[in-house]
């Protein structure tokens with residue numbers, strides 16, 4: 492294979508139609524940030540918007556803001572914006588709570604769709620919260636509800652007339668492996684099973700077309716590729732055909748059809764609003780809306796094309812420059828089967844990642860041995876990829892990673 496040169500890489504940057512977006516983010520000088528799949532960068536506009544929300548809307552307008560600044564409709568308004576990114580219609584997405592909580596809402600909704608179906612299925616190796624939520628829900632009524640973890644290659648075979656829901660992550664958090672949403676949804680439907688898609692590592696990283704796939708339910712994080720800020724509110728998608736059939740298990744007052752009637756009895760709001768629970772975090776919503784508005788300006792096909800090209804380049808350069816250092820791919824090599832991240836196994840992965848971070852290349856580590864690098868196409872350039880691999884080669888060839896300070900495990904890896 493011909494060697495890739497810095498000139499080749501610079502040429503790719505010159506052709507990149509998404510390149511102007513990076514100036515709209517606050518990225519520390521000299522830092523190469525390959526962790527947008529964990530916490531997205533700060534959109535510059537978020538600072539002014541948050542200042543306005545805090546000083547004027549909260550500080551001056553106070554409680555009046557629920558009406559005058561339309562705080563009350565933020566979850567549905569921002570949900571409609573996310574809907575455009577994931578192939579959903581207006582009124583099918585609501586923002587709020589965490590992805591974990593929203594998984595619970597969807598699982599419990601599925602249990603209501605057909606009382607004879609009582610088993611919740613997810614796969615081994617899925618992001619833990621998804622599996623944990625099936626266990627927690629089954630624990631409410633262990634003699635009625637079951638939670639099963641099945642092998643990733645056996646998910647469809649495991650479905651039967653007792654299955655209430657199949658919960659899968661679209662882009663795997665460790666390996667970046669992409670699931671075929673249309674094929675799996677269709678196969679599950681043939682067995683009468685609704686699918687809940689966790690889009691945490693897909694939304695904002697690639698085009699997603701939920702309704703074209705006849706999807707049932709979906710959830711996802713706001714703080715990753717949507718650049719909504721640490722702990723940003725998550726989202727829930729419920730296809731219109733199910734919304735009126737669900738009496739939410741998390742029947743909080745803001746999901747009531749008339750919250751300000753303060754009735755003693757719960758009556759669900761029409762449509763997606765019933766999947767709200769309590770008071771939305773308005774500061775978090777405001778930051779998230781800035782990130783989504785920015786994302787909506789980008790062409791999603793161009794975004795996917797660049798994300799694939801950045802990942803391909805990284806894999807090729809690691810082979811070319813770091814071939815002798817023992818990195819084994821932990822992700823699909825074929826970009827069509829991969830989300831917007833690349834991961835490698837290495838027995839010293841934790842220490843190597845800490846040394847890279849100390850040298851200004853931020854990725855992360857996932858036990859037991861995975862170095863994970865995310866490529867957020869709105870602010871990562873092809874030259875960033877070149878520089879990151881250059882620094883990785885230095886860290887490896889100098890054995891800089893082999894120092895005790897890089898081996899101390901921090902609480903967050």
Ligand SMILES: Cc1ncc(COP(=O)(O)O)c(C=O)c1O
Pocket residue numbers: 589590591592618620621660664689691692712725
């Ligand atoms: C696939 C996936 N699902 C769910 C979550 C957890 O989301 P939350 O902490 O918002 O509940 C994460 C977090 O990284 C994730 O990667």
